[in-house]
Amino acid sequence: MSINQLAGGDERIVRRYEYDGSWVLAADIGLTSEEVDVDVVGTTAIVVAESGNDVSEAEFELPGPDASVATNNGVLIITVEK
Template identity: 55%
Template sequence: MSLQQFANPDERFLRRYEYDDQWVVAGDLGVADDRVDVDVVGSTAIVVVEREDEAEAEFEFELPGAEAEVLMRNGVLTITGSR
């Protein structure tokens, strides 16, 4: 397993785990699930976070592959894919 950690300008940390047969990108966005919109275009994930008292935040990052499954649960974003 390999692990990478990175942050966007708003200091939202994401971690990428790579295994022999799959990869996982996960991060706690700290907002309700219905305030997050995630699109995967090719191998790029685009995340838009709506905040109550602040401007909308948008960030994007590269994924290890183009086939991805996105799950938001309790404010935690998880994107998984196969190798």
């Protein structure tokens, strides 16, 4: 397993884990599943977050098209099977 960690301008943590059979992106977004919409188009994940009047969008390139998305306790998890 390998781990990469990034902190954005607002110091939210994003970690990327690479396992033998999958690749996982975990982002501490601090929002509920109702406040986040994720679309996967090809190998791009488009994340739109809405909190109050603030709307932000981010895109992540994925290593493959077979992705699943979940949110749990303010953490966005995108898993791609190899």
